[in-house]
Amino acid sequence: LTTGALIAQMLVDPVNLILRWYDELQVAQVSLARLVGVRDIEPDAGDAGLSPEGRDVHADRVHFGYLEGVDVLRKVSLEVAPGTRLALVGPSGAGKSTLGRLLAGIYAPRDGRITLGGAELSRMTAEHVRSHVALVNQEHHVFVGSLRDNLLLARTDATDAELWAALGAVDADGWGRALDDGLDTEVGSGGLALTPAQAQQIALARLVLADPHTLVLDEATSLLDPRAARHLERSLARVLDGRTVVAIAHRLHTAHDADVIAVVENGRISELGSHDELVAAEGAYAALWQSWHG
């Protein structure tokens, strides 16, 4: 951000600017935590040899809390095979989103390990983590700059043809090509006002460009109108196809089709299995399913 653009943005949209600073601060904190974490090891140690076959996600007795003395996750272990879809379900506040953030490498476990293809996530550089796993939620940010700048954030060496292909993959090339200045169109504060759905398409196009093999999907309640939400869901389904997906299912019906469902209760995984297995087991999931159906 140039000083001129910064001042312009402060005048136009101070709230957005503060939110953006807050967001960047959080990223900086994560990077700092990583710097501290990687200080004593070889850069990218453990990242070598991550073959497509060896991309399983593994949590091994993971312990985590945001505040000293307050445990949010306790001894969580699970394994997600490449290309499968795991859904995390459970009561509000149980720790689903927290586990998702740990699996996406945003926080490091206090104790225990999270590995990706055998390589420990907290030992990789932030860039390598991002190239393997991404967190998808509805907090999408469109930054001040051109549409091209916003897409290149995901992969700085992408060509214009690749940027258009990414926009096409998420059904955003129609409105993109209709813009007078195309990829040079200024967006963000002071630029073209994008709809929430368009902002989400840009975020999805970034995912297509970054091409991580594992996605952690936080299925928060959609802020979009039903038609836009359906449209976006189709694009998202295409982006998810073929990748390992950990879906934080706040609504039970989205968990139903997952290959494996993990029930998170009070910071622990209490049940693990397919929908049919868990219904047959008549435990917590079966009760949740029954009350949801009722």
Ligand code: ATP
């Ligand atoms: P929901 O379905 O309501 O989103 P969840 O199962 O995803 O719930 P989390 O959001 O992981 O649960 O929260 C687990 C616990 O951690 C809660 O007690 C919550 O208050 C706390 N928590 C979550 N985020 C933070 C944070 N950034 N700082 C401190 N505590 C947090």
